Amino acid sequence: MSAGPRPYPHASRIRHSARAAPVALLVAALLSACGGSTSPSSSPAGTGAGALSGTVTVLAAASLTESFDQLKVDFETAHPGVTVETSYGSSATLVQQVDNGAPASVVALAGTSAAEPLDKNLIVDTRTFATNILEIAVPPGNPGKVTSLDDLAKPTVKVVVCADSVPCGKAAQTTFRKASVVPNVVSKEVDVKATLAKVKLGEADAAVVYHSDVVAARGAVTGVGIPSRLNTTLSYPVITLADDAASRAFVAYLLSAQGRNTLQAFGFGPP
């Protein structure tokens, strides 16, 4: 290193950078404050006997992501006047959002117990439309050599599950209890898709997710079945919140043979 004095930038530069730093901090704060937004409210649908119109806002459990994306397209094709807006998250988050006034026409949840905290005054109708079971998801090649629930207890196998507060986490705990397995859990993710993502990225050796998630992942993960005596079955309720024709039609479509076929193709069982 040379010993001579280093040139400092001139005063104007100093003032400029001193002003720029707070601006950068402000921008950073603004950006990090931007969270997820809720979808706009459902507008009343046409009540006449003619074609349906309006918007149906559907909040659905994360495990329904792929199947509801498909159902939305099919329903919109059948009813060109209707727009279906979907938002996905853990059932616990969705119920929380609805109770806090999130505008929703229809809520579809993973498991009946997830619906318990929902404000009863908001409910127009509740129907069960599908069932789901748990499955172990492993990355392609199965690096942890997981073949059964017992393998999840090995200290070398990194297991990711859903948080205890969300349905897939509760169901996984029930299954672990039934199997008397204490898994080597490294993370409890906020919803089932976040749980699955850790396996898709290859960072975890196994995740306990729904059978439908393994189907929807289309080969990005491999499923390892859980025997039915140890498995936990969840019934998925669909709850109508908006009493309009378009919302009712969407729920009816979900319960129809056509809707059931789509759900079945994505790994869900009949109600």
Added chain:
Amino acid sequence: MRYAGRWPSRIVLGVPAALALLLLVVPLVALLVQADWSRIPSDLATPTVLPALRLSLTTTSVTAVLCLLLGTPLAWFLARSDHHVTSWVRALLTVPLVLPPVVGGVALLLTWGRNGLLGQYLTPFGIQIPFTTVAVVLAETFVAMPYYVLAVEGAMRGLDPRLESVARTLGASDLRYLRTVGIPLVLPGMAGGLALAWARALGEFGATITFAGNFPGRTQTLPLLVYVELERDPQVAISISIMLLAVSVLVLGVLRGRWLR
């Protein structure tokens, strides 16, 4: 009249200013008003809170030390150089500031993950970073260090360049100059930067939950606990939020009183 234009312009400026203040202050007031204060002690005694508090305090302290040890020299290099590369480095440093934290988490996963850019070379040695407390520190440092470096660099640029020249003519090395003259003079700037970085680390959520996961006692920091508790028992989440708010205000208040103008 001399002040003829005074009131209209006061209103034009005052109304948006008041709105800005309301936008920032009302949510904090709401948190305080909606809280069930009698429940706070028992809420904070929830078994999940203490491990999360301990984890948050440890990881943010380590992050602060990392900022101090690694960030101060970086700030010094940035402050004394006028090379065009320096302005690029400074611009690069602001990226983590403006980056959504969850994107930072993805980037960290792609760096330190099992198959990551650097992580793949650690895996053979049995070192795995994701889902560990180390990952929490890395996530916090990633988002917090830029705040510290920029603050300290600003303070160092404010120093009279003649001080360094004089120190040099007296035969002082770079290290000696920093130890005896430079750092003592920028101490307020360092304290301010550290407080800002620490507060940012304490609030870190997106990068942590993406990169380090969420496991009680190991990677579940207070903000992650708030998120999870909101689904289980919202009142507990509010109580923890108030504690975090109090801690942040306290630290910033102490630093403001002592070092900041």
